[in-house]
Amino acid sequence: xxxxAPVESQGFYTEDMTISVGPQHxxxxxxxxxxxxxxxxxxxxxxxxxxxxxRSIEKIGEKVTWHGYVxxxxxxxxxxxxxxxxxxxxxxxxxxxxxxxxxxxxCRAIACELNRIASHLISVGTFGQDxxxxxxxxxxxxxxxxxxxxxxxxxGARLTYNYIRIGGVGYDILPETCTRISxxxxxxxxxxxxxxxxxxxxxxxxxxxxGVAVVSKEDALSYNLVGPNLRGCGIxxxxxxxxxxxxxxxxxxxxxxxxxxxxxxxxxxxxxxxxICELQESCKILRQxxxxxxxxxxxxxxxxxxxxxxxxxxxxxxxxRGDMGFYVVSDGSEYPxxxxxxxxxxTAMSIIDKxxxxxxxxxxxALIGSLDVDAPEIDR
Amino acid sequence: xxxxSYIKDIKDTVTSVFEGMAITFSHLVRRPMTIQYPDKIPxxxxxxxxxxxxxILEVDMDICTGCLACERDCPITCITIGIEMDKATKQRNFxxxxxxxxxxxxxxxxxxxCPTGAIxxxxxxxxxxxxxxxLVRHFVTQPQPLYKPKKGGETDPKLAEKVDIGLKYLDEFxxxxxxxxxxxG
Amino acid sequence: xxAYIDQLIQNGYFAGVPKEVVYAAAMVLAAFIVLSxxxxxxxxxxxxxxxxxxxxMQSRVGPNRVGPQGILQWLADGIKNLLKExxxxxxxxxxxxxxxxxxxxxxxxxxxxxxxxxxxxxxADLNIGILYILAVTSLVVVGILMAGWSSNNKWSLLGGxxxxxxxxxxxxxxxxxxxxxxxxxGTMSMQGIIKSQxxxxxxxxxxxxxxxxxxxxxxxxxALAEGNRTPFDIPEAESELVAGYVTEYSGMRFLFFFFxxxxxxxxxxxxxxxxxxxxxxxxxxxxxxxxxxVLEFVVFFLKAYLWVFIAMWVRATLPRVRVDxxxxxxxxxxxxxxxxxxxxxxxxxxxxxxxxxxxxVAMFVLGLLIVAYFFKRVLFQIRHARPELYFKPHx
Numbered sequence: 001x002x003x004x005a006p007v008e009s010q011g012f013y014t015e016d017m018t019i020s021v022g023p024q025h026x027x028x029x030x031x032x033x034x035x036x037x038x039x040x041x042x043x044x045x046x047x048x049x050x051x052x053x054x055r056s057i058e059k060i061g062e063k064v065t066w067h068g069y070v071x072x073x074x075x076x077x078x079x080x081x082x083x084x085x086x087x088x089x090x091x092x093x094x095x096x097x098x099x100x101x102x103x104x105x106x107c108r109a110i111a112c113e114l115n116r117i118a119s120h121l122i123s124v125g126t127f128g129q130d131x132x133x134x135x136x137x138x139x140x141x142x143x144x145x146x147x148x149x150x151x152x153x154x155x156g157a158r159l160t161y162n163y164i165r166i167g168g169v170g171y172d173i174l175p176e177t178c179t180r181i182s183x184x185x186x187x188x189x190x191x192x193x194x195x196x197x198x199x200x201x202x203x204x205x206x207x208x209x210x211g212v213a214v215v216s217k218e219d220a221l222s223y224n225l226v227g228p229n230l231r232g233c234g235i236x237x238x239x240x241x242x243x244x245x246x247x248x249x250x251x252x253x254x255x256x257x258x259x260x261x262x263x264x265x266x267x268x269x270x271x272x273x274x275x276i277c278e279l280q281e282s283c284k285i286l287r288q289x290x291x292x293x294x295x296x297x298x299x300x301x302x303x304x305x306x307x308x309x310x311x312x313x314x315x316x317x318x319x320x321r322g323d324m325g326f327y328v329v330s331d332g333s334e335y336p337x338x339x340x341x342x343x344x345x346x347t348a349m350s351i352i353d354k355x356x357x358x359x360x361x362x363x364x365x366a367l368i369g370s371l372d373v374d375a376p377e378i379d380r
Numbered sequence: 381x382x383x384x385s386y387i388k389d390i391k392d393t394v395t396s397v398f399e400g401m402a403i404t405f406s407h408l409v410r411r412p413m414t415i416q417y418p419d420k421i422p423x424x425x426x427x428x429x430x431x432x433x434x435x436i437l438e439v440d441m442d443i444c445t446g447c448l449a450c451e452r453d454c455p456i457t458c459i460t461i462g463i464e465m466d467k468a469t470k471q472r473n474f475x476x477x478x479x480x481x482x483x484x485x486x487x488x489x490x491x492x493x494c495p496t497g498a499i500x501x502x503x504x505x506x507x508x509x510x511x512x513x514x515l516v517r518h519f520v521t522q523p524q525p526l527y528k529p530k531k532g533g534e535t536d537p538k539l540a541e542k543v544d545i546g547l548k549y550l551d552e553f554x555x556x557x558x559x560x561x562x563x564x565g
Numbered sequence: 566x567x568a569y570i571d572q573l574i575q576n577g578y579f580a581g582v583p584k585e586v587v588y589a590a591a592m593v594l595a596a597f598i599v600l601s602x603x604x605x606x607x608x609x610x611x612x613x614x615x616x617x618x619x620x621x622m623q624s625r626v627g628p629n630r631v632g633p634q635g636i637l638q639w640l641a642d643g644i645k646n647l648l649k650e651x652x653x654x655x656x657x658x659x660x661x662x663x664x665x666x667x668x669x670x671x672x673x674x675x676x677x678x679x680x681x682x683x684x685x686x687x688x689a690d691l692n693i694g695i696l697y698i699l700a701v702t703s704l705v706v707v708g709i710l711m712a713g714w715s716s717n718n719k720w721s722l723l724g725g726x727x728x729x730x731x732x733x734x735x736x737x738x739x740x741x742x743x744x745x746x747x748x749x750x751g752t753m754s755m756q757g758i759i760k761s762q763x764x765x766x767x768x769x770x771x772x773x774x775x776x777x778x779x780x781x782x783x784x785x786x787x788a789l790a791e792g793n794r795t796p797f798d799i800p801e802a803e804s805e806l807v808a809g810y811v812t813e814y815s816g817m818r819f820l821f822f823f824f825x826x827x828x829x830x831x832x833x834x835x836x837x838x839x840x841x842x843x844x845x846x847x848x849x850x851x852x853x854x855x856x857x858x859v860l861e862f863v864v865f866f867l868k869a870y871l872w873v874f875i876a877m878w879v880r881a882t883l884p885r886v887r888v889d890x891x892x893x894x895x896x897x898x899x900x901x902x903x904x905x906x907x908x909x910x911x912x913x914x915x916x917x918x919x920x921x922x923x924x925x926v927a928m929f930v931l932g933l934l935i936v937a938y939f940f941k942r943v944l945f946q947i948r949h950a951r952p953e954l955y956f957k958p959h960x
C-alpha cells in the first residue's frame with residue numbers, strides 16, 4: 001500500500017495512519033484483513049483484503065463425484081452447513097429431474113431452520129462480544145450447544161452435517177428427536193426474550209449502534225446486499241417468499257424488515273434486530289413443520305453413480321447470511337464440470353469501504369459485525 | 381437536546397443497566413451448564429453419544445468382502461486397500477487396509493456404501509496422537525483372506541454375530557430407500 | 566504507626582541509630598508487609614474471583630482445578646508468566662518500555678498508605694488523605710502513555726492516547742463527588758471522615774441526603790472509568806485494538822498492568838466505603854481491643870469487597886461505550902450532575918446544620934426497597950427463562 005504523503009494543514013504537517021485490522025484479530029469473524037487509513041480515530045478509507053481462507057472448494061468440485069461433493073459443501077460456510085448442502089442438492093436434482101420425497105422436504109426444512117437458529121445465535125452473540133458484552137455471547141453459545149446435540153442425534157455430526165443428500169435427506173428424523181425439538185422450542189422462546197432484555201434493550205448497546213453505518217435502499221440494491229443486510233434497510237425480499245422452494249409455500253411466517261426501531265432506518269441496529277426477529281420466526285416455522293411432518297421415505301431412489309444429463313443449472317436458497325446460490329454445469333459424467341458458489345458475505349465486503357468513510361475504528365468493528373460477514377463464505 | 385430527552389437518557393440508562401444486572405445475577409445463582417469432561421462426569425462420554433454419531437472409522441476385517449466400494453465412494457481418498465492373489469492357494473488376500481484418520485472428513489459415505497457393514501463409525505473421537513504416523517490406522521497386520529458371504533445366512537456362530545452387528549448398523553445408519561424405520565415414524 | 570515507632574525508640578531498641586533512618590526503615594518494612602501480605606494475594610484472589618464470578622454469570626464454571634476450587638490459579642498464572650521470555654520489541658524504546666508497568670503499579674500502590682483498615686490499622690493518617698489518593702492515582706496516566714508510546718505500535722499508541730483522555734476527564738466527577746463528602750465531614754483525613762459517620766446505616770454519608778446518594782453513584786462510575794473497567798475499558802478493548810496499550814507486552818510485565826487493575830478495584834471499594842459507607846465503624850458490642858480491631862478490619866474488608874464484586878458484575882453485564890460517547894458522558898452528564906450534587910449538599914447543610922435523622926432513615930428505607938425490587942426482578946428472570954435443559958446423556 002503506498003503511504004500517504006504528509007499534508008500541510010493549519011501550519012503543521014499531518015499524515016494519515018495506516019493500520020491493518022487483521023488477519024489475526026479477535027473480531028473479524030474469521031481470517032479477514034482490512035487496511036484502514038485513519039486520521040486519529042476517524043477512518044478515511046478501509047479496504048478489505050480477502051483470500052486468507054481460500055480452500056479451492058469450487059475447484060475440488062471438478063474432482064469428486066456428485067454424491068461425494070456434498071460433504072465439501074458443508075465447509076463452504078460451516079456455520080450454515082445445511083443450506084449449502086441443500087442448494088447443491090437442489091441444483092443437482094433440477095438437472096437430473098429427480099423428485100424429492102415429501103417427508104424429505106419437511107426434514108430438510110426442519111434441519112435448515114434449526115441451522116438458521118444456530119447461525120443467528122452465533123451472529124448476535126459475536127456481535128455483542130465485539131461491542132464488549134461478553135455474557136450474551138456465552139448464553140447464545142449455550143443455546144447453540146443444545147441445537148448441536150439435536151443435530152448430532154439426527155445425523156451424527158455437530159458442525160459438518162452431510163445430511164441433505166440428492167433426492168432427500170440422509171437419515172430419517174425419529175419421533176423422539178421430534179419431541180426433543182419441540183421441547184427445545186418451548187425452552188428457547190423465553191430465552192430470546194431474556195437475551196433482548198440483557199442486550200438489545202441495553203442503552204449503551206443502542207447508543208453504540210443507532211445511526212451507525214446507515215445503508216440506504218438504493219445503496220443496498222446497487223451493492224447487491226442480500227439477506228438480513230437487505231431486509232434491515234426496509235426492503236422486503238426473502239427467497240423463501242419471493243422465489244419459493246421446498247415446502248415454504250405451505251408454511252406461514254412473517255418476513256421481518258428493519259423499521260428504524262431505534263435510530264435511523266438501515267443502521268446497524270436494524271440489521272441486528274432483523275436477525276433477532278428471524279430467530280423467533282424460525283421457531284414458528286419449526287413448530288409448523290413438526291406438526292405437518294408426513295410419513296414416507298426420507299429419500300428418493302437415486303443411482304449410486306449419479307450422472308445427470310448435460311446442462312447447467314442455478315439454484316438458490318435463503319441462507320442465514322443471505323442468498324446462497326450454486327451454479328453447476330454437468331457434462332454427463334459422474335463428476336461435475338463446474339461448480340460456482342455465490343455467497344452473501346462476499347458481496348457485503350464491497351460496501352464496507354463506502355460505509356466506513358468518516359466513522360471511527362470502533363464503529364468499523366460494529367459495522368463488520370452487523371453485516372455478519374463470515375470468512376469461509378467470502379473466500380470459499 | 382432538551383431537558384426532557386436529557387432526563388430520559390439518564391432514566392433509560394439506569395433502568396436498562398438495572399435489568400441487565402438482574403439477569404446476570406439470576407444466572408449467578410443458577411446451576412452452570414458445563415459438563416466437566418473428562419473426570420467429573422458420571423458415565424464415560426462415549427456412552428452418552430447418540431447411536432448415529434460419526435466418530436473415528438473402524439473396520440471389522442472378518443466380514444470385509446473386499447468390494448472396494450468404500451474406497452471408491454470416499455470423497456477425500458483416505459482409504460487405501462490392497463488385495464493380492466496368492467499364487468499358491470489361488471485365494472485373494474488383503475495386503476493392507478489403511479485409513480488416514482486425519483484426512484477423513486467423517487462424512488459417512490463409506491459406511492453407507494459397504495454391503496456388509498464392515499466399515500463403521502465408532503463412538504471414539506479422542507484421536508490425538510504425539511506421532512503423525514499414529515494417525516494412519518492399519519487394519520490388516522498379516523495377509524488375510526476376503527470374506528465370502530454365504531447364501532442362506534452364515535453358519536459359523538462367531539462370524540454370524542459379526543455379520544448381525546454389521547447388518548444392524550446398516551439398518552440404522554444407511555437407509556438408501558427410507559427403510560422400515562421411516563414407515564413406522 | 567509513628568507513635569508505635571516512637572515508643573520503641575524510647576524503650577531503647579534502636580540505640581545509636583538516627584531517628585530518620587529508623588523511620589525510613591520502618592516505612593520500607595511496612596510497605597513491604599502491606600504489599601506482600603495483603604496486596605499481592607488480594608489482587609491474585611480478585612483475579613480468580615473475577616473469573617469464577619464471570620463464569621457463573623455465563624452459565625459455566627470457571628477455573629476450578631488448581632488447588633481447592635481453583636483458588637491457586639493466580640499463583641500458577643504468576644509463576645508461568647515469570648518463566649516466560651522477556652521480550653522487548655527491537656524497535657521499541659527499551660527504557661520506557663520496561664519502566665511503564667512499574668509506574669502504573671506505583672500509581673496504584675502508593676494509595677495503600679492512607680487506606681484505613683481499622684481504627685488504629687493505618688500506615689499513615691495524612692491530614693490530606695483523600696486528596697493524596699486522588700493525586701497519586703493520576704500517576705497511572707503517565708505509565709499508560711509511556712506504555713502506549715514506547716511499544717512503537719500504532720494500536721498501542723491509540724490505546725494509550727484514549728486512556729489518557731479518559732482518566733484525566735473522569736478525575737473531575739470523581740473529585741467533585743469526593744469534595745461533596747469533604748464538605749460534609751469537614752476534613753480530608755480518611756480517619757476523620759470515618760469518625761464523622763456512625764455505625765448505623767442511616768448515619769452513613771450515603772443516606773445522609775439525596776444528593777450524596779447520587780454523588781455515590783457518580784463517584785463509583787467515575788472510579789470505574791479511571792480504573793479502565795468496562796463499560797469504560799476502551800484502552801484495553803480486546804475486540805477492537807487487539808489489546809490496546811498492552812499489545813506488545815508479554816510475561817510478567819503484562820501481568821503487572823492487570824495486577825494494578827485488580828488491586829485498583831480494591832482501592833476503589835475502600836475509598837467508596839470510607840467516604841460513603843461508614844468505613845470500619847462497628848456497633849459497640851465489645852471493648853476488647855484485639856477483638857474490636859479484628860471486627861473492624863473484617864467489616865471494612867467486606868464492605869470494600871462488596872464493591873469489588875459489583876465492579877466485576879458490571880463488567881460481565883455491560884457492553885463498551887465508544888470514545889466520543891465516553892467523553893460526552895463525562896462532560897455533558899457527569900460533570901453537571903456532580904456540580905448539582907455538590908451545591909445540593911451545601912444547601913442541605915445550610916438548612917439542616919446537624920443533619921436530618923428522619924430523612925436519613927427514610928433514605929435508608931428507600932435503599933432497602935430498591936434492593937428488594939432488584940431481587941424481585943431476579944426471581945422474575947429465574948422463573949421466566951430456564952436455561953437448564955439437558956439432553957445428554959442419551960440413555
